[in-house]
Amino acid sequence: MKSITKKSVFSMAAGAALACATFLTPVHSFADSSPRYTFAMITHGQPGDTFWDIIRKGANEAARKDNVKLLYLANPTASGEAQLITNVTAQHVDGIALTLAFPDAEETTLKGALAAGIPVVGFNAGGDAWKEAGLMAYVGQAETIAGAAVGDLLNKDGAKSVVCVDQQQGAVQLEARCDGIKSTFKGAYTILYVPGYDMASAQSRIEAKLQQDKNVDYVVTLGAPFAPTAIMAASMAGSDAKVGTFDLTPRAVTLIQQGKLQWAVDQQPYVEGYEAVDLLWLYLHNGDVVGGGQPVLTGPAFVNSSNIAAVAKFAKMGTR
Amino acid sequence: MRRQVVHQPLWKKVLKRPEVGALGGVILVFAFFYVMAPPFRQLSALTTVLYQASTLGIPAVAVAMLMIGGEFDLSAGVAVTSSSLAASMAATEIFGNIWLGIIFALFFSLAIGALNGYLLVKTKLHSFLVTLSTFLMLQGLNIAITKLVTGNVATEDISGMPGFNLAQSIFASSFKVGNVNVSIAIVYWIILALIGTWVLLRTRVGNWIFAVGGQGDSARAVGIPVKKVKIGLFMVVGFSCWFLGMHMLFAYDTVQSGAGIGNELLYIASAVVGGCLLTGGYGSAAGSALGAFIFGMTTEGVIYADWDPDWFMFFVGAMLLLATVFNGWIRVRASSGRK
Numbered sequence: 001m002k003s004i005t006k007k008s009v010f011s012m013a014a015g016a017a018l019a020c021a022t023f024l025t026p027v028h029s030f031a032d033s034s035p036r037y038t039f040a041m042i043t044h045g046q047p048g049d050t051f052w053d054i055i056r057k058g059a060n061e062a063a064r065k066d067n068v069k070l071l072y073l074a075n076p077t078a079s080g081e082a083q084l085i086t087n088v089t090a091q092h093v094d095g096i097a098l099t100l101a102f103p104d105a106e107e108t109t110l111k112g113a114l115a116a117g118i119p120v121v122g123f124n125a126g127g128d129a130w131k132e133a134g135l136m137a138y139v140g141q142a143e144t145i146a147g148a149a150v151g152d153l154l155n156k157d158g159a160k161s162v163v164c165v166d167q168q169q170g171a172v173q174l175e176a177r178c179d180g181i182k183s184t185f186k187g188a189y190t191i192l193y194v195p196g197y198d199m200a201s202a203q204s205r206i207e208a209k210l211q212q213d214k215n216v217d218y219v220v221t222l223g224a225p226f227a228p229t230a231i232m233a234a235s236m237a238g239s240d241a242k243v244g245t246f247d248l249t250p251r252a253v254t255l256i257q258q259g260k261l262q263w264a265v266d267q268q269p270y271v272e273g274y275e276a277v278d279l280l281w282l283y284l285h286n287g288d289v290v291g292g293g294q295p296v297l298t299g300p301a302f303v304n305s306s307n308i309a310a311v312a313k314f315a316k317m318g319t320r
Numbered sequence: 321m322r323r324q325v326v327h328q329p330l331w332k333k334v335l336k337r338p339e340v341g342a343l344g345g346v347i348l349v350f351a352f353f354y355v356m357a358p359p360f361r362q363l364s365a366l367t368t369v370l371y372q373a374s375t376l377g378i379p380a381v382a383v384a385m386l387m388i389g390g391e392f393d394l395s396a397g398v399a400v401t402s403s404s405l406a407a408s409m410a411a412t413e414i415f416g417n418i419w420l421g422i423i424f425a426l427f428f429s430l431a432i433g434a435l436n437g438y439l440l441v442k443t444k445l446h447s448f449l450v451t452l453s454t455f456l457m458l459q460g461l462n463i464a465i466t467k468l469v470t471g472n473v474a475t476e477d478i479s480g481m482p483g484f485n486l487a488q489s490i491f492a493s494s495f496k497v498g499n500v501n502v503s504i505a506i507v508y509w510i511i512l513a514l515i516g517t518w519v520l521l522r523t524r525v526g527n528w529i530f531a532v533g534g535q536g537d538s539a540r541a542v543g544i545p546v547k548k549v550k551i552g553l554f555m556v557v558g559f560s561c562w563f564l565g566m567h568m569l570f571a572y573d574t575v576q577s578g579a580g581i582g583n584e585l586l587y588i589a590s591a592v593v594g595g596c597l598l599t600g601g602y603g604s605a606a607g608s609a610l611g612a613f614i615f616g617m618t619t620e621g622v623i624y625a626d627w628d629p630d631w632f633m634f635f636v637g638a639m640l641l642l643a644t645v646f647n648g649w650i651r652v653r654a655s656s657g658r659k
Contacts (some may be wrong), residue, residue: 044600048463053473099417169632191629197579200375201619207368208623212359217614225474225576232571236371236494236501251477251574318472 005286011157036090038069041090044081044101046075050249058273066281078102086107095119095280100126101171123276125173137291140276141171141267141299147180149300154185159218161188167223168195174222186194199229206233216244231260253315256308270319338595339607341651345643353621360624364500373616376507376586377609382560383517384591384608386553390533390600391447392489393557395455395583402458403429403565404575408475418483427563433558437551466577479573492571505567518604534601614643
């Protein structure tokens with residue numbers, strides 16, 4: 001385990017100063033003479049969620065390399081995210097990268113952006129709706145395919161009854177994952193909603209589900225921060241259910257190393273953020289459109305005990 | 321009309337307690353799920369429900385006392401997360417020692433409470449506005465500072481630090497009753513509710529709290545230190561947030577900096593269901609525990625009953641409404657009882 005005891009107050013002060021400096025340094029690099037664009041990245045991410053932070057790190061890296069100014073905006077509600085599209089359209093940004101988590105709500109305001117001639121690419125959510133909505137390209141994991149792969153894996157592991165833990169009721173990409181699991185998994189399937197990041201509530205609801213249905217032998221969490229909670233819930237409920245998760249966090253990596261978590265389906269969020277910005281840049285810079293009308297797939301990539309060592313070092317850096 | 325001193329039998333006095341309605345609600349909801357959901361009848365289900373209730377009930381005891389004192393605290397939900405974050409980051413990044421992190425977080429939480437109270441008495445604004453502001457500021461600070469210090473939006477896993485196991489056994493362990501796991505949070509919750517009840521009913525400070533919330537001006541006139549009582553009550557809420565924050569930190573090892581939002585309303589709801597008036601001067605600490613228990617039974621009961629999960633929140637809301645209406649009905653019957 002990495003040393004987490006940085007004792008000196010000085011080093012912390014230096015770190016904070018450094019962080020401030022990074023914060024204040026403009027993304028624009030003076031050595032580069034290529035034109036400077038302003039892109040907006042709009043997501044439905046909940047603030048303070050590790051997953052979205054990794055996406056943002058990828059996006060920032062691409063913005064740095066492509067010499068682009070990047071505005072990051074997020075709202076986890078359908079109307080809120082739709083409103084953000086109107087806002088950035090009014091600001092005349094040069095390109096928009098967005099998650100199409102609520103296609104119906106975003107459709108109207110999206111039309112305004114497209115009518116204004118702003119190129120729009122989708123990423124992370126909306127793999128089934130992006131073409132219809134008029135987006136130029138889409139980068140992400142085809143969630144239904146990822147779900148189907150999980151269903152196959154559950155069959156192979158001999159699971160009989162699975163509970164799918166959904167932390168954001170109504171978000172299409174999470175539902176697509178569930179639909180994918182249902183399409184291939186042969187055993188019994190139920191869904192359980194938990195309220196955002198309230199871990200105590202999530203734990204007691206998963207516990208309750210495991211006590212209610214003793215046949216459940218596998219819990220699949222749709223977000224990695226819930227994997228440790230599901231493992232604890234299983235132990236509190238005295239259940240032998242195994243746990244697997246979508247997405248990856250440093251904690252999930254540790255749990256896979258310890259053998260407590262069976263696997264994680266990585267959609268490589270860093271790549272999603274990076275590519276979304278880069279696709280816009282390629283289009284404006286050279287008229288390129290990538291994907292050939294198909295989504296640019298970043299997953300599913302399974303992480304389990306066989307390949308955990310290679311992934312672990314990047315996860316520690318907060319980019320996997 | 322002449323007031324008479326009427327000696328009432330004990331059962332009538334008990335019926336007039338603020339929490340009696342909530343007790344009726346508890347019995348109703350318990351009976352309902354006992355009949356509807358067979359898995360609800362096992363002992364392990366009761367401990368799961370109690371655990372959910374305890375994580376609402378620990379701050380709710382303090383919030384109930386504050387509400388009796390006539391004030392709200394909307395910042396309590398995120399303040400729990402702030403406290404866990406403060407402990408975790410202070411332990412890993414500043415002190416390199418888990419216990420100093422815990423103590424730092426305690427002072428930090430008490431300071432937030434004191435700040436809430438100080439702003440309230442200085443600005444003379446309604447506590448709704450003051451604590452709404454601190455709620456929003458803390459929400460931003462939780463994410464911004466975590467990102468500044470750790471570079472991520474969740475704190476590092478502290479489970480490898482020396483002292484973690486002892487701290488975990490204090491704040492977040494569980495023990496077995498028969499073959500059922502019981503979280504220690506439940507024990508602390510009950511103890512805190514008992515202490516709160518004792519303070520309110522048996523001490524001078526308790527009398528002050530009722531007086532400050534019911535008749536602030538009269539209280540001041542008879543020499544009660546109204547400002548100190550209010551600031552103190554906010555600090556009690558701060559303490560309860562710290563306590564729950566430590567439980568959350570040591571139970572889940574890492575903290576997502578966006579957590580906690582929305583829980584403040586559940587604490588207030590627990591206090592109100594438990595008999596507190598929104599206007600202050602009336603209520604009960606034990607009642608808040610019953611309120612939290614009703615909420616815990618409702619959310620978990622829907623799962624034990626295996627109702628359609630898409631309707632989950634609807635069922636929770638409907639059950640809560642039913643319990644609250646029933647609770648109010650009992651309270652009215654009890655307090656207007658013929659002599």
